[in-house]
Amino acid sequence: MTDNAMLSAIETVDLCSPPPEQEPDRQYYFMRKLQDWMAEQRAKKGRALTCHVKTFGCQMNSRDSEKILGILQTIGYEECDTEEADLVLYNTCTVRENANLKVYGRLGQLKRYKKTHPEMLTLLCGCMMQEPEVIEKIKKSYRNVDIIFGTHNIFKFAELLAMKLLDHPESRKMIIDIWENTTEIVEELPNARKYPFKGGVNIMFGCNNFCSYCIVPYVRGRERSREPEDIIEEIRNMVADGVVEIMLLGQNVNSYGKNLEHPISFAELLQRIEAIEGLQRIRFMTSHPKDLSDELIEVMGQSSKICRHLHLPLQSGSSRLLKIMNRHYTKEQYLDLVRRIREKNPEIALTTDIIVGFPGETEEDFAETMDVVEQVGYDSAFTFIYSRRTGTPAASMEDQIPEEIVKERFDRLLERVQELAAERTGKYLGQTVDVLVEEINGQDPSLVTGRTSQNYLVHFPGDAGLIGSILPVKLKESKGFYYIGER
Numbered sequence: 001m002t003d004n005a006m007l008s009a010i011e012t013v014d015l016c017s018p019p020p021e022q023e024p025d026r027q028y029y030f031m032r033k034l035q036d037w038m039a040e041q042r043a044k045k046g047r048a049l050t051c052h053v054k055t056f057g058c059q060m061n062s063r064d065s066e067k068i069l070g071i072l073q074t075i076g077y078e079e080c081d082t083e084e085a086d087l088v089l090y091n092t093c094t095v096r097e098n099a100n101l102k103v104y105g106r107l108g109q110l111k112r113y114k115k116t117h118p119e120m121l122t123l124l125c126g127c128m129m130q131e132p133e134v135i136e137k138i139k140k141s142y143r144n145v146d147i148i149f150g151t152h153n154i155f156k157f158a159e160l161l162a163m164k165l166l167d168h169p170e171s172r173k174m175i176i177d178i179w180e181n182t183t184e185i186v187e188e189l190p191n192a193r194k195y196p197f198k199g200g201v202n203i204m205f206g207c208n209n210f211c212s213y214c215i216v217p218y219v220r221g222r223e224r225s226r227e228p229e230d231i232i233e234e235i236r237n238m239v240a241d242g243v244v245e246i247m248l249l250g251q252n253v254n255s256y257g258k259n260l261e262h263p264i265s266f267a268e269l270l271q272r273i274e275a276i277e278g279l280q281r282i283r284f285m286t287s288h289p290k291d292l293s294d295e296l297i298e299v300m301g302q303s304s305k306i307c308r309h310l311h312l313p314l315q316s317g318s319s320r321l322l323k324i325m326n327r328h329y330t331k332e333q334y335l336d337l338v339r340r341i342r343e344k345n346p347e348i349a350l351t352t353d354i355i356v357g358f359p360g361e362t363e364e365d366f367a368e369t370m371d372v373v374e375q376v377g378y379d380s381a382f383t384f385i386y387s388r389r390t391g392t393p394a395a396s397m398e399d400q401i402p403e404e405i406v407k408e409r410f411d412r413l414l415e416r417v418q419e420l421a422a423e424r425t426g427k428y429l430g431q432t433v434d435v436l437v438e439e440i441n442g443q444d445p446s447l448v449t450g451r452t453s454q455n456y457l458v459h460f461p462g463d464a465g466l467i468g469s470i471l472p473v474k475l476k477e478s479k480g481f482y483y484i485g486e487r
Helices: 003-009 024-043 057-073 095-118 131-139 154-166 216-220 228-240 266-274 294-302 320-325 331-344 362-376 402-426
Strands: 050-055 087-092 121-126 148-151 175-177 198-202 247-248 280-285 309-311 348-354 379-386 432-440 447-451 456-459 470-478 483-485
Touching: 024 057, 024 154, 050 057, 050 320, 057 087, 057 121, 057 154, 057 198, 057 247, 095 121, 095 131, 121 154, 131 154, 131 309, 148 154, 148 280, 154 175, 198 228, 228 266, 247 266, 266 280, 266 294, 294 331, 320 331, 320 362, 331 362, 362 402, 379 402, 402 470, 432 456, 456 470
Parallel strands: 050 087, 087 121, 121 148, 148 175, 198 247, 247 280, 309 348, 348 379, 456 483
Antiparallel strands: 432 447, 432 470, 447 456, 470 483
16 A cells, blocks of 8 residues: 555544554554644744754665655655754664764754754664663763664654654653564555665564674564565565665575565565566675575576675684684685675676674784685675674673774775775776666766666766666776766
8 A cells, every 4th residue: 555545544533532553554643643733833833844864874774764754754844954953863873883972972962952942853763772771871961862762663653753742741751662672564654765766675674693793683683574475565666666776675685584484585585576577676785695595696697687796794704703703604615605606697796894803813814804805806895893892792702902903904904905896896897888877976967876787886977867777888997996987
């Protein structure tokens, strides 16, 4: 059911009666009540209220923010690009400590702004909110926050906002609604895609892997997969709305479908999605090496729609450290996996994540990582200095690496990764490839920017009328990390 159809279906509900028990009807009930409230505010102020949603973290958070913004726009809020808004929401990340510090800094700025704009609402959600010590700090130091919710109950956003705005007895207090876990997946809520021609689709939520450095399973919960029929229906609707490329999202897409009543593999899901008429490109992330099957490699190699790009996190090239990290593969197994992937798909671009400075990392361990980088030749890599996260096993491990050693190793790794990536990027010079045009170039408005199937950036002459089109572009000049092309 479309958003408008759902709203029409509940217009006959008595708004003074108790809300429906079943989701998503319950949330549309509160959206309808808030629409009436917004009409009153518009008449009173002579304008619609504004909102600003700021996202920290990964593609999963970005997708959650699209859902939140969709609900706000359904209510009647108008999006603005400044935090001087009537409602500001931070969708938080807690993978690294620096992400938490950024949120605290922004909350301090909003506290000062709210002194002169007392009706402004400040809301927090996302992974950072699943940590009890964070909630206690906010309650103590940031009383300007109005609503806090976590990763498991984003679907309740309209209800929580109604509690705050519609003269509820709790509205004068800070509303905190954090769930430890859930098995519930609520479909058919509004969402506001950032791009009309491409979008993310959640196929699963949570993570079962418990890597020793990672907080995600503790804040996102256990794995739960969406039914394939719901995924297919969502993508069909997106394609009918003009989407040509979709990104399938999950903490570990390779384990999709295992917990369903009627299990289905990720490779089978991809084949069903590929059959959707009008869809031209399929991307997905993230893939855990331990669950990447030969079936998936075969499907990727034969597909005409799955993009020639795979993000395959390494984290470390040391088998000793990989065991301590609880990654469930060795260096040799990872390299063999890369070999099998490239045998079936020679044109594939491989990207990765690498952690430097994990507790106990020796120079020999780091040399193993550098060896994998040399052997694989990644098209790009996200390199991270290990961040100690309270609540993870690695945080209490002895032999934390001194900062100066970590920094020196990080610089060495980054330099070599960039050299190898520049070499790989250059190999397509002179070829004509298909490029999905995404936007006007931010540096030169006479150019447009798009991406190849391998996820390489390409800038070439064009105008806004090309955005959303997939065009053949000749790659005339390689700049190391991107191309200059021409139609």
